[in-house]
Amino acid sequence: PSRTRQAAYKVERLANGRQAAQIYGNSMYPLMSDNAVVVYEPQDYNTLEPGIIVVYQRRDGSLYCHMLVEKRGQAWVAQGINNETSDDELVTRDNYRGVVYASFMNWNDARKANQ
Numbered sequence: 001p002s003r004t005r006q007a008a009y010k011v012e013r014l015a016n017g018r019q020a021a022q023i024y025g026n027s028m029y030p031l032m033s034d035n036a037v038v039v040y041e042p043q044d045y046n047t048l049e050p051g052i053i054v055v056y057q058r059r060d061g062s063l064y065c066h067m068l069v070e071k072r073g074q075a076w077v078a079q080g081i082n083n084e085t086s087d088d089e090l091v092t093r094d095n096y097r098g099v100v101y102a103s104f105m106n107w108n109d110a111r112k113a114n115q
Helices: 003-012 107-113
Strands: 019-022 037-041 053-057 063-072 075-079 096-104
Touching (some): 003 019, 003 096, 053 075
Antiparallel strands (some): 019 037, 037 096, 053 063, 053 096, 063 075
């Protein structure tokens, strides 16, 4: 694995329940760039609030890593910080996977995203 992945796996192993996932795209740049690896961990759904970056699983099975922007009933609206519109699926108690604990980027990938 790359050094980025190795670093993420070290942090993942520090606590039970943490998981690592690679992200694609630049919707969260400059916090995370294409090919970044995030480590996320479960937290109580009731403690979520706007501004927290979460990982959730969409109906197609893909994982999204976006920021919570607004609560709607018992669900949350999420959005990539570089996206003009919010996600078309809500974050719910059922599809929520965890809060991002750490992110790791390869410097070259981050520089490409900024060009």
